[in-house]
Amino acid sequence: MSAPDYLYVNMANGQLVKHLLPNRMSVLLFDYMLPHMADVAPDYAKQFEGEFSCCTFSIADLPEKDFMAVYQLIMDACDDINALQPLKGDLQTALLADPRYKKQTA
Numbered sequence: 745m746s747a748p749d750y751l752y753v754n755m756a757n758g759q760l761v762k763h764l765l766p767n768r769m770s771v772l773l774f775d776y777m778l779p780h781m782a783d784v785a786p787d788y789a790k791q792f793e794g795e796f797s798c799c800t801f802s803i804a805d806l807p808e809k810d811f812m813a814v815y816q817l818i819m820d821a822c823d824d825i826n827a828l829q830p831l832k833g834d835l836q837t838a839l840l841a842d843p844r845y846k847k848q849t850a
Contacts, residue, residue: 748799751765751802754843760804761841769828778792791805808847
């Protein structure tokens with residue numbers, strides 16, 4: 745199975761904002777996130793899983809109300825999985841720039 749090379753974070757000016765996840769890192773992150781998605785984003789979990797099965801790794805359609813929990817889940821994955829640790833800073837920067845994050849912390 746091929747793995748997505750990008751995490752699609754959000755839409756900005758009609759364009760998908762994406763973050764590169766090299767060397768199949770998307771699989772590690774997805775495998776960490778999937779068991780928790782039904783708890784942290786119940787309305788989005790099935791879409792999240794379905795998109796990945798079609799080689800799209802995305803939180804672009806994630807409801808605003810679930811964003812902070814998914815943000816924390818991604819940060820936890822980066823802390824818990826050694827291979828993801830080098831990506832944490834860039835992922836965090838991308839997520840902190842998301843309008844959903846900004847609205848939640850305003």
